[in-house]
Amino acid sequence: MKHLILAATAALSLAACEALPGDDAPLDIPTAEAGDISQQTMIDVTRMLSSDEFEGRMPGSAGEEKTVAYLIEKFKAAGLQPGNGDSWVQDVPLVEITGKDFQPLTVQGTGVDLSFAFSKDWVGVTYQEQDQTSIEASELVFVGYGIKADERDWNDYAGMDMKGKTAVILVNDPDFDTAGLEGTFNGKAMTYYGRWTYKYEEAGRQGAAGALIIHDTEPASYGWNVVESSWTGPQAYPQRGDNAPPMTQMNGWVQKDAARQIVEAAGQDFDALLEAAKQPGFKPVPLGLTVSTAFGNDIRKYDSKNVIGVLPGTERPDEYVIHTAHWDHLGRCTPAPDGDDICNGAVDNATGTAALVALAEAQAKAGAPKRSMVFLAVTAEEQGLLGADYYAANPVFPLSQTVGGINMDAFLVGGPSKDVTVVGPGKSQLDEFLSAALTADGRVATPNPAPEAGYYYRSDHFAFAKRGVPMLYVDGGEDLVDGGREAGEALSDEYRANRYHGPKDEFSEDWDWSGVMQDLQLFYRIGRMLADSTSWPNWVEGDEFKATRDDSCAAGEGC
Known part of the structure; x- marks a missing residue:
């Protein structure tokens, strides 16, 4: 087009x-x-x-x-x-797979009890052929841009065992707001690592239970309305074969304002974390909070x-x-x-x-x-x-x-x-x-x-x-x-x-x-x-x- x-x-x-x-x-x-x-x-x-x-x-x-x-x-x-x-x-x-009966996305920790409404604040789907999807008290880890690129000497998951955890991920690449086309990730020109498809695939390879991408209109290049319409209702996928790659139980998006609430409830400076994620040598940040949700799935x-x-x-x-x-x-x-x-x-x-x-x-x-x-x-x-x-x-x-x-x-x-x-x-x-x-x-x-x-x-x-x-x-x-x-x-x-x-x-x-x-x-x-x-x-x-x-x-x- x-x-x-x-x-x-x-x-x-x-x-x-x-x-x-x-x-x-x-x-x-x-x-x-x-x-x-x-x-x-x-x-x-x-x-x-x-x-x-x-x-x-x-x-x-x-x-x-x-x-x-x-x-x-x-x-x-x-x-x-x-x-x-x-x-x-x-x-x-x-x-x-058509999701149904979505529970709120709840985030809990010491003195923290947040609840986010499906569609308004977050959306989520599963790529797994199962009647019920359930994420229960999964530890939240901020993984920057969620990139592991050996040829660029970049690993946002360095030192972190993601098994059972939920990755919180930024959209696009670390240098998306660069004026020109020079940079570790080609400056303002998005690479494959900036696409949501890659981020979910990498989270699956890392063994994560869930992946939540923080929506931001400018780096995503579309508004929340596009996410909401695209990620609700029936979702079609190729049927998984015997040697299918690993995948999370749930992939989703969360509104930027909701993500800010979560990160600040964890005692972190949201804007400082975003800046840190753009720098070489970034390491994942456990947030000390857990996330839970559940929904059913009709499968055809x-x-x-x-x-x-x-x-x-x-x-x-x-x-x-x-x-x-x-x-x-x-x-x-x-x-x-x-x-x-x-x-x-x-x-x-x-x-x-x-x-x-x-x-x-x-x-x-x-x-x-x-x-x-x-x-x-x-x-x-x-x-x-x-x-x-x-x-x-x-x-x-x-x-x-x-x-x-x-x-x-x-x-x-x-x-x-x-x-x-x-x-x-x-x-x-x-x-x-x-x-x-x-x-x-x-x-x-x-x-x-x-x-x-x-x-x-x-x-x-x-x-x-x-x-x-x-x-x-x-x-x-x-x-x-x-x-x-x-x-x-x-x-x-x-x-x-x-x-x-x-x-x-x-x-x-x-x-x-x-x-x-x-x-x-x-x-x-x-x-x-x-x-x-x-x-x-x-x-x-x-x-x-x-x-x-x-x-x-x-x-x-x-x-």
Whole structure:
């Protein structure tokens, strides 16, 4: 979604300077001719997937059945082969957990007896498939930003056994309020360590019984209303396998004012603790208080499907370049004033799914490249990147043999642009392939206006990135040929205000597809360059995902 963006030349050149895994040779970036990409395919597939017949493409619905059948038909016609053995699909077992009967969050200690109301002061969920969740007199420990980053010599859990305890955690990174992009955690540019997903995962690895993130609007980049709406009601997750990572009993958020009451009741200076947490060498602070709460859970299990097609490579078929887009949307939703209650998801993400089909057609028409190309339409992105995360945790094609890839999530259809917007610049050597493709297309990248929001960690490519696979996430440009940046910003603002995640995200026969086709040419070139290259792009030195990629390469047969 127009999340933006690229730090342009500096970031692109930075990636070019990094060494390949086990090799100091420069990157092999072959030239790639423009592809024969069908605009009619983009129109037809987008129109069909966003029609009322597909009922908003909600996972687990009749709309999913129609979507999956249609995508299989289109992948076959494009010239792909089934991507999961003889099957076009990967089953994605999901569990939906709906909390109920929430007790207050109570905090107790010597002379302390505090009570906080669910939804108003705190929210909490469980990722564990259990009928009842209960946290009883769990010791509270303030763990700063809840980060353990060996490559940055940072450990907020140092010396603390968290078993049975509840971690109280700050959102974002220690240097989020830095003016520039320099710092232990990239200054104001959020890293993976700043995301709530990481903080809960690390608390689980540390053996914590619970994790409570302190909400603060500026570092979170959204208000409490977003937390309250997102963390109440049904929550969907992939079903846990036999070797699932450890997790807490409860993950939640607490209002900043409530957190201040808790910390000050413990005899600590809240603002001083926040400042201390930003400094290297911070150690966890036991608060001398306990927390308790309980709630019930209604559990529903169901299967959804990822759709996978492959174009086998001619010389190195066991090396893979992946293209991803999510096929799902919200199904039926809050009605518009005219009574329309189908969230059709034309832009988000029928366009991205159509792009998978159109790129598959064009790549097959050009002849198979040297490496294999995978086209993966994932489910349940809108419920938390679940289909992508399930594939990445259970890959059909080994991640150690997956070279890298491109994610496509929502093309705003607004005519040609002079630029592109790239989320998460300067992270990997894929930037050098992007730079070469931009040069070939005569386009540029734009500065990043909101690096602190951490949008790189909020779409399907992230499931691969956190497991070490370099991924690009590129949006269309905002410097439109007709109207410049003002027109581009107006287009984005109008979509968010009137159509995004609502019933009016509908297909229009009047759309100007020329800008989308520009972007598809860029993706086509990048995919072709990667698939014909001999290089294995890595993350830049110091990136949070580099160690994972290096370990994956060392253990596998790829890279």
